[in-house]
Amino acid sequence: MAINLPHIEDAENTIYLPPKGDYETFVDDSHYEEKVREWGLSTTKEVKKEFWYKESTHQRLVTIKGYEVYGAATEHNTVIIEFQDGNLSCIHPAYLKEMQSPSFGKAIASDTEVKSSSSRVQKAKKSSSKPAAVQKKSVEKKEKTKKLDLPEEKVHFTASVKQFGLSWNNFKEENDEVVILENVVVDQENPIEVGLAWCSHSKTLKKFELVPGETLEFDGKIVKKKLPKAKDAEEEFVVDVPVLYKINNPSKLKKS
Structure with missing residues (x-):
């Protein structure tokens, strides 16, 4: 049964949590679709472009403009939504x-519960930082072993x-298909040897019919994001080595 909230723009009664500074934007439509599916916000063949933001007295249509990353391994996201009047606000993807x-x-029976939406973002950030503090020593040891200064812009790779x-997707509560890459190098004036990295085995990549052992070159953005361990996966699809870096939206792929 649909809720009886008026479908209106009610800016005066909306609690905004604008982003503090810069945030990640989408490289293109494929990157947008990949992230929206990762957050579990769309399961249809054609990825949704508009979403409902609901409060106790009203609901408003919003679009997703980008996202923030946080956590010890930058594995958590906060979604940046834009209202029809141009206002931006942060929200946890699971809450959206x-x-x-x-x-x-x-x-949402009271205004008190509505205000709790702001605390959800803050609590999520705090909870992600606590384990990092507890395991500070072990994290520092890993960082000393190999700490990379990753480029923020889109770059060229060989792998x-x-x-x-x-890989387990918490938002969809199911495993996603991924590709594990080795000998990953950021191809620039001063090359960066990454080693292992992973990326989503998207429909675009499947068209290339990749085979283990093949050498590739492509463009993309790299972030520090550990590969989540799969649940109840067959042995041949289990990744038994830690993979700490993710390549987002690889494009212009060529087989060498």
């Missing part, structure tokens, strides 16, 4: 996903296909 449910209105695997 809850808002898309027709039954969501039953869960080879190591294997195909599965």
